[in-house]
Amino acid sequence: MPVTRRQFLLRTAALAALGSVAPVARVGAQQFSDTPFALGIASGYPHEGGMTLWTRLAPRPLEGGGMPVAPVEVQWEVAADDGFRTIAARGKSIASGEWAHSVHVDVAGLQPARPYWYRFRAGSAVSPVGRTNTAPAPDARMQRLRVAFASCQQYEQGYFSAYRHMAREDLDLVVHLGDYIYESSWGRNLVRAHGSDQPLTLDEYRARHALYKSDEDLRAAHAAFPWIVTWDDHEVQNDYANERSQSLDPPDAFLLRRAAAYQAYYEHMPLPAWARPNGAHMRLHTTVAYGQLATFFVLDDRQYRSHQVCARPGRGGSTVVREELCPERVDPALTMLGRQQEQWLAESFGRTHGAWNLIAQQTLMAQAARRPGVGREYWTDGWDGYPRARERLLESVVRQRVRNPLVLSGDVHMSAIADLKIDFDAAKSPVVATEIAGPSITSQGPTIARVEALRQENPHIKFANGTSRGYATLDITPSRCVARLRTVGTVTQRESEIRTLTTYAVEDGRPGAHRA
Ligand code: FE
Numbered sequence: 001m002p003v004t005r006r007q008f009l010l011r012t013a014a015l016a017a018l019g020s021v022a023p024v025a026r027v028g029a030q031q032f033s034d035t036p037f038a039l040g041i042a043s044g045y046p047h048e049g050g051m052t053l054w055t056r057l058a059p060r061p062l063e064g065g066g067m068p069v070a071p072v073e074v075q076w077e078v079a080a081d082d083g084f085r086t087i088a089a090r091g092k093s094i095a096s097g098e099w100a101h102s103v104h105v106d107v108a109g110l111q112p113a114r115p116y117w118y119r120f121r122a123g124s125a126v127s128p129v130g131r132t133n134t135a136p137a138p139d140a141r142m143q144r145l146r147v148a149f150a151s152c153q154q155y156e157q158g159y160f161s162a163y164r165h166m167a168r169e170d171l172d173l174v175v176h177l178g179d180y181i182y183e184s185s186w187g188r189n190l191v192r193a194h195g196s197d198q199p200l201t202l203d204e205y206r207a208r209h210a211l212y213k214s215d216e217d218l219r220a221a222h223a224a225f226p227w228i229v230t231w232d233d234h235e236v237q238n239d240y241a242n243e244r245s246q247s248l249d250p251p252d253a254f255l256l257r258r259a260a261a262y263q264a265y266y267e268h269m270p271l272p273a274w275a276r277p278n279g280a281h282m283r284l285h286t287t288v289a290y291g292q293l294a295t296f297f298v299l300d301d302r303q304y305r306s307h308q309v310c311a312r313p314g315r316g317g318s319t320v321v322r323e324e325l326c327p328e329r330v331d332p333a334l335t336m337l338g339r340q341q342e343q344w345l346a347e348s349f350g351r352t353h354g355a356w357n358l359i360a361q362q363t364l365m366a367q368a369a370r371r372p373g374v375g376r377e378y379w380t381d382g383w384d385g386y387p388r389a390r391e392r393l394l395e396s397v398v399r400q401r402v403r404n405p406l407v408l409s410g411d412v413h414m415s416a417i418a419d420l421k422i423d424f425d426a427a428k429s430p431v432v433a434t435e436i437a438g439p440s441i442t443s444q445g446p447t448i449a450r451v452e453a454l455r456q457e458n459p460h461i462k463f464a465n466g467t468s469r470g471y472a473t474l475d476i477t478p479s480r481c482v483a484r485l486r487t488v489g490t491v492t493q494r495e496s497e498i499r500t501l502t503t504y505a506v507e508d509g510r511p512g513a514h515r516a
């Protein structure tokens with residue numbers, strides 16, 4: 001396409017304006033005494049023509065990054081082979097201090113359904129090589145998709161050795177369901193320390209993300225596969241709901257903290273440019289499709305949700321309530337996703353071509369009544385605090401005839417396999433979807449006694465384990481999905497064996513998992 005004189009003038013004017021703001025350090029002029037790629041590399045959000053590539057330049061990641069204020073040019077390359085003999089795409093990107101010298105490259109123009117390798121270069125420094133892939137075309141009949149999903153990785157409570165094993169699996173995609181960082185210190189038998197108080201500012205959230213990425217096993221899992229991500233509460237603050245903090249900070253002040261946390265999250269994840277936050281707002285919910293085989297619906301149940309009901313006096317956040325003492329719980333006005341996201345989800349359900357439809361979201365969806373027999377109790381931060389919103393979501397699944405709906409969950413530090421029903425208390429209410437809650441990577445979970453009581457009271461929860469840490473894998477083919485709970489022997493040592501705790505399968509057209 002010929003460039004008109006007017007376009008040419010506009011472009012040169014734009015370049016001149018950019019130049020006048022801050023000079024870009026010349027490539028080659030930038031020398032690093034320590035590698036600027038200490039936080040690793042990552043890719044995410046595969047589509048048929050590309051994916052997003054990520055890195056953040058930080059030669060001294062635990063001391064504020066160690067970069068000069070000026071923007072730096074970063075070169076990137078995508079190759080069809082791991083030796084970089086056939087370059088499929090290359091380009092330049094600007095890493096600016098305003099975004100912690102992070103780089104998010106949305107690559108396009110690649111071939112569908114194949115592996116690619118990528119690397120970055122800044123000055124004389126070259127990054128490690130990452131492996132990623134493109135998704136098949138929307139009409140392609142993919143025969144197999146292998147996925148792992150993870151959540152809840154409290155750094156002080158254990159080493160991320162689960163990720164070392166994940167990196168060695170044969171996978172197409174990793175899904176992270178939140179609590180990627182923890183803002184707070186808690187738990188028993190800690191193996192390492194955050195070394196700082198709760199983050200409040202942008203610099204403090206950046207430092208917390210950098211600390212988590214100092215774990216080489218986490219970096220290895222990012223380098224090995226593309227990821228898609230959502231957050232839960234601890235990326236900002238325990239139990240926050242929309243603009244309300246657990247500590248009932250003035251909403252304006254809390255939104256400043258949320259803006260800092262969201263920006264640091266964006267700066268450290270392989271998120272596409274469309275997710276770049278605007279103040280305290282950041283779009284995270286989206287769909288990712290793998291041909292006709294699988295569609296992922298990535299939800300955000302924190303940013304837009306109603307405040308938890310029946311909070312303790314003078315506090316926000318969750319509590320455990322007796323059913324009959326908190327009638328507000330069943331108010332249909334309560335929302336987990338917010339009206340707009342609920343609407344978007346219903347429309348997205350109507351458009352999906354996936355044989356398997358995976359709802360990637362934060363917390364346990366199955367009803368989990370506590371205190372067997374005596375008068376039931378519910379935890380108000382989970383879906384049990386928003387039961388009408390849960391009904392609306394599952395009714396929407398049924399109404400839109402979503403094929404093979406699978407709900408993927410984290411947050412509760414307990415792996416679980418459950419039947420999802422619109423009315424959990426009616427024996428005749430049909431199973432409409434299958435839930436697979438993965439184990440936490442490290443975060444400590446409920447005791448054996450608590451989990452056993454939960455199972456007794458909630459027969460739709462077929463399997464539950466609160467004591468083993470790890471991740472879950474899904475092996476998806478047109479006829480069935482096999483879910484494996486992969487758990488490590490211990491998180492208190494850097495090295496640990498991996499094993500399969502249990503295996504369940506879901507057959508095409510039949511909601512509900514069975515032991516495989
Ligand atoms: Fe958690």
Ligand code: CA
Nearest residue numbers: 179232233411
């Ligand atoms: Ca959580």
